Amino acid sequence: MTRVLITGANGFVGTILSEKLSMDGVLVRAACRCKSNFNNNEVELVEVGDVNAQTDWQKALQDIDIVIHLAARVHVMHEAASDPFAEFKKINTAGTLNLANQAVKAGVSRLIFVSTIKVHGEQTNKIYSASDDVNPSDFYALSKWQAEQGLQEIRDNNGLEIVIIRPPLVYGPKVKGNFLRLIKLVNKGFPIPLANVKNKRSMVGIDNLCDLTKTVLLHEKADGEVFLVSDGQDLSTPELVQYLAGCLKKPARLFSIPVSWLYFVAGLLRKKPELERLCGSLQVDIEKNREMLGWQPPYTVEEGIRKTVTDYLERNKR
Numbered sequence: 001m002t003r004v005l006i007t008g009a010n011g012f013v014g015t016i017l018s019e020k021l022s023m024d025g026v027l028v029r030a031a032c033r034c035k036s037n038f039n040n041n042e043v044e045l046v047e048v049g050d051v052n053a054q055t056d057w058q059k060a061l062q063d064i065d066i067v068i069h070l071a072a073r074v075h076v077m078h079e080a081a082s083d084p085f086a087e088f089k090k091i092n093t094a095g096t097l098n099l100a101n102q103a104v105k106a107g108v109s110r111l112i113f114v115s116t117i118k119v120h121g122e123q124t125n126k127i128y129s130a131s132d133d134v135n136p137s138d139f140y141a142l143s144k145w146q147a148e149q150g151l152q153e154i155r156d157n158n159g160l161e162i163v164i165i166r167p168p169l170v171y172g173p174k175v176k177g178n179f180l181r182l183i184k185l186v187n188k189g190f191p192i193p194l195a196n197v198k199n200k201r202s203m204v205g206i207d208n209l210c211d212l213t214k215t216v217l218l219h220e221k222a223d224g225e226v227f228l229v230s231d232g233q234d235l236s237t238p239e240l241v242q243y244l245a246g247c248l249k250k251p252a253r254l255f256s257i258p259v260s261w262l263y264f265v266a267g268l269l270r271k272k273p274e275l276e277r278l279c280g281s282l283q284v285d286i287e288k289n290r291e292m293l294g295w296q297p298p299y300t301v302e303e304g305i306r307k308t309v310t311d312y313l314e315r316n317k318r
Contacts, residue, residue, distance in 0.1 A: 172206030205304025
């Protein structure tokens with residue numbers, strides 16, 4: 001029976017992936033920073049502390065066949081570090097490569113690294129494929145890209161099988177960020193000035209991301225490959241608002257103002273990056289997954305959004 005170590009197992013993706021794999025009969029060991037933050041009693045738990053170049057993974061890796069590496073330093077809303085890039089590299093690059101090197105010594109056969117679509121860039125007028133050039137858009141993306149490069153070098157030199165997944169926005173129960181803010185705005189009936197936005201964005205529901213991860217767990221063609229992932233249906237921001245409104249059974253109070261005005265106000269408020277994620281386009285091509293893995297998203301966008309909204313309503317009952 002396959003034994004899998006999941007790092008960052010108490011995070012947004014890790015929690016659900018741990019549950020799904022254990023339900024499928026996979027022996028899951030969950031690695032997290034602190035045991036008190038972990039609630040799943042169905043899997044084995046190991047506390048590893050901070051993830052960096054000094055983390056001792058020996059106990060966590062004992063008798064493990066495959067590692068799924070989710071633990072990462074993600075975007076910080078109010079950055080306090082004097083050298084943010086150094087902090088991202090400490091965890092996302094050095095921490096990842098330290099884990100991979102120890103995995104080699106422990107006899108692990110494969111490491112699945114969940115990276116980010118941001119290694120290709122923040123937005124584009126073209127549709128990204130896994131073979132496209134990279135253009136990391138920020139310190140987070142650059143630290144992930146450097147980790148990817150280091151992992152491929154470890155694969156070449158030591159034979160550890162490496163699979164890389166680059167997801168775009170991941171949503172699902174307990175989602176945070178812009179997705180949660182949109183849910184709250186629609187639910188409270190606030191007018192949303194995005195009717196003129198003509199973008200297209202790929203997203204991936206957490207169930208679809210977990211399903212692809214399960215697919216590459218043992219797939220013989222996945223070694224050494226990079227896979228992009230999405231729900232297979234791209235939405236404009238107004239379409240997303242309309243989906244949310246339908247699930248919430250609330251009106252979609254979209255109204256039109258020139259997009260240039262939105263950017264002007266966002267510039268004054270120093271919120272341009274946040275607006276870009278609402279108004280810009282970012283699409284991915286998942287044809288490689290279909291051709292190489294025989295994989296396509298098992299869940300629709302509508303199913304994913306409905307599940308996310310239902311969870312939000314359940315957790316916010318009064």
